[in-house]
Amino acid sequence: MTKIIADKLMDETAIAKSRVLPYQLMMAWSALADGMPPEIANALKFAMQRAIAHVPKLSGNVVIAIDVSGSMSSSITGYRKGATSQLRCVDAAALFASAFKYVNPNIRLMPFDTQVRQLSNLTKVQEYLRKKASNGQHEEIDIFALAKKFANMCGGGTDCSKPLELLVKENAEVDLVIYFSDNESWADQIHRSQHQTGMMHFWNKLKLQNPKAKLVCVDLQPYVTSQMPERDDVMNIGGFSDTVFKLIESFANNEMHADHWVSEIEKIEISQTQLHAS
Numbered sequence: 001m002t003k004i005i006a007d008k009l010m011d012e013t014a015i016a017k018s019r020v021l022p023y024q025l026m027m028a029w030s031a032l033a034d035g036m037p038p039e040i041a042n043a044l045k046f047a048m049q050r051a052i053a054h055v056p057k058l059s060g061n062v063v064i065a066i067d068v069s070g071s072m073s074s075s076i077t078g079y080r081k082g083a084t085s086q087l088r089c090v091d092a093a094a095l096f097a098s099a100f101k102y103v104n105p106n107i108r109l110m111p112f113d114t115q116v117r118q119l120s121n122l123t124k125v126q127e128y129l130r131k132k133a134s135n136g137q138h139e140e141i142d143i144f145a146l147a148k149k150f151a152n153m154c155g156g157g158t159d160c161s162k163p164l165e166l167l168v169k170e171n172a173e174v175d176l177v178i179y180f181s182d183n184e185s186w187a188d189q190i191h192r193s194q195h196q197t198g199m200m201h202f203w204n205k206l207k208l209q210n211p212k213a214k215l216v217c218v219d220l221q222p223y224v225t226s227q228m229p230e231r232d233d234v235m236n237i238g239g240f241s242d243t244v245f246k247l248i249e250s251f252a253n254n255e256m257h258a259d260h261w262v263s264e265i266e267k268i269e270i271s272q273t274q275l276h277a278s
Contacts, residue, residue, distance in 0.1 A: 002037045009043035015050045022051050022099045024242065027087060029144055045144060055103045056249035060175030062107045063167065064097045066090075066150055067181035069113040069158035074182070074221070089220045092240045093180035094150035096218070099245075100178075110163040113156035161198030168205045176252050177206075178216045199228050207233070216248050 008014065025048045032041060072090035101107050111117045160181060167174055196204075203215055217228050218237045228234050235251045237244055250256045 002039050006037075006039040006043040009040070010046045012050055015047055022048060022055065022095055022242065025051055026091065026095045026144070048144065052099055052102050055099045055245055056252075058100070058104050058107070058176060058249070058252055061173050062100075062104060062176045062178070063163065063172075063174055064100055064107055064109050065160075065163040065177065065179045065181070066093050066097045066109065066111045067113070067158065067160070067179070068093075068111045068117060068150060068153040068155070070155050071158060071182055072220075073154050088151070088154070089182050090151045090154045092220055093218075094148070096180050096244060097150065109150075110166070111150055111153055112159070112162045114159045114162065116162050116166050117153055159198065161202050164199060164202035164206055168202055168209065171209055174206065174210045174213045176214050176216070178218065178248060180218045180220065182219065182221045197228070203228065203234075214252065216251060218244055218248075 025044060029041075029044055029048075032044075068090055072093065073088050097109055101109060158181075160179065163179075164177070167177070207213060213233065215228060215234045216237065217234070218240075220240045228236065230236055235247070235256065237247055247256075
């Protein structure tokens, strides 16, 4: 039975046909029992490498900010009696960032809490991925292990403005900034008297340096408030499914506009039978 399951997970034709994406595999990985045969765990790693092929390639200078604050240790699905997910917000954020990094080696990763954190051995990982990309090689890298490096940093307060503040200070060239956070930024209130969050303050400064830059804020646990208002250059995404990859790709490629969701709804055809049934 172990061989049957492992062979199924490593069936490249089946993986391609199902178009399974990294988040689904991360959920399976997080649910593995301690006594699970190593053949199945290794098969999941193999499936992850193949699933990475569906993560979009992003052009230009891209920065991904990963919230590793204490609040990110909560379950990604929130508390549900008898059905609380073992996967935490920080696990999902780390996975999304690691998957993007694997496909786009030049992406800059910026884990943060109340400051931008340095990830041990990240330089080695970056050098490895750049070498892999330039040589057209296909060596395997454990995405689960890379994501775990970020997840292990979890703790501390939250200041969502810190990555942007550092980019402004560096006068960095930026085309796209992506945030993965639970949006609970309470340590950056110095600009509240100006009726703007710290993120808004430093994003406006960064835009002066990079007028065409775009910002995507992925709120893993959507609340009624946000750090950034929706604008032509800012998109807020609520949730944590693999659709996040496609939405970010569309926004980066200028395929989404202010009334995007209205137009998407209008494309849906409802038959007379469905109308009577409703």
